[in-house]
Amino acid sequence: MTKNKIELRTVNVTRYITPLREGGSLPALAEADDDFKYVLKFRGAGHGVKALISELLGGEIARTMGLRVPELVFANLDEAFGRSEGDEEIQDLLKGSQGLNLALHFLSGALTYDPVVTEVEEELASKIVWLDAFITNIDRTVKNTNMLIWHKELWLIDHGATFYFHHSWGDWKKAAQSPFSYIKDHVLLPQATKVEEINNQMISLFPDDKLLEITNLIPLDWLNWEGTDLNPEEIRNVYYQFLVLRRNHANNFVKQIQDARKTLI
Incomplete structure (x- = not known):
């Protein structure tokens, strides 16, 4: 059997910080209950869960090759999250992304x-x-x-x-x-x-x-x-x-x- 089994942590998103508008899927910088910041990819965005699957598989295949990829985590978005968000587009995105999403560890200063x-x-x-x-x-x-x-x-x-x-x-x-x-x-x-x-x-x-x-x-x-x-x-x-x-x-x-x-x- 192959050694070094891959295991992804699961975090709960606690704070939406800011949208990262350079991407069409509107990812966001967010904070989780482990006190780390993440680039959060949403299941409710353009290509939905297929983009998350691509991100997950692509990232872990790259890591298996010894290439550097920020840590990937499953990110849970609570039902109540984002209700106070003023931007309607972002609020709709958050509502459509309740449940399990994917996030990459934020490389501050990169x-x-x-x-x-x-x-x-x-x-x-x-x-x-x-x-x-x-x-x-x-x-x-x-x-x-x-x-x-x-x-x-x-x-x-x-x-x-x-x-x-x-x-x-x-x-x-x-x-x-x-x-x-x-x-x-x-x-x-x-x-x-x-x-x-x-x-x-x-x-x-x-x-x-x-x-x-x-x-x-x-x-x-x-x-x-x-x-x-x-x-x-x-x-x-x-x-x-x-x-x-x-x-x-x-x-x-x-x-x-x-x-x-x-x-x-």
Whole structure:
């Protein structure tokens, strides 16, 4: 069995501090009953629980690869929370997000990664590009790097735009085996010179039991979807099978990365 079992804490949100309006989903800075501050992602926002699932899976897969990701916690929002909020849009968001949400530990004082200012070492860049091709992350570009510099180290944030196959819920098996054309826009693609070298090592980090452990983190409460005949356990199993297939066909997206890099030369 894989060691170092993943366990997420659950906190109760006690204070809504301010909205973070740079994202379309309107996350917020909030405080919880453990006295820590978090970037809170709401189930009542645009893409609902699917964005939370993406954030959860993407973040813990990155962490399994040894990449730095702020701690993820389940964040419970009480029914009475937000009643005094004056902004109607935010009040509606809070009302629609009662129950279990997801939050990332707030990295106070962190700076947005700027590729002009900070050069990322080739192996680290290769791992991040491999990760984003694996989880089909369309949102780590020059326009929106979704990386922070905190205590002189690179941290990955915002994985809500990953696993985009689940928005149409069509042929997920085909999606799992496909290359990833959006990798051509990745901010770290120029430095990702070692993707082929690290490929087998990255694959080895995700035996079936580790992928099952990660997908089992998805709360059943987030898997009661309308418009599908699948029950919550069956939906969760699709995510697991998707990752197994994607891992088994990693050479497809690695080749796509190599082809995209050739166009840069």
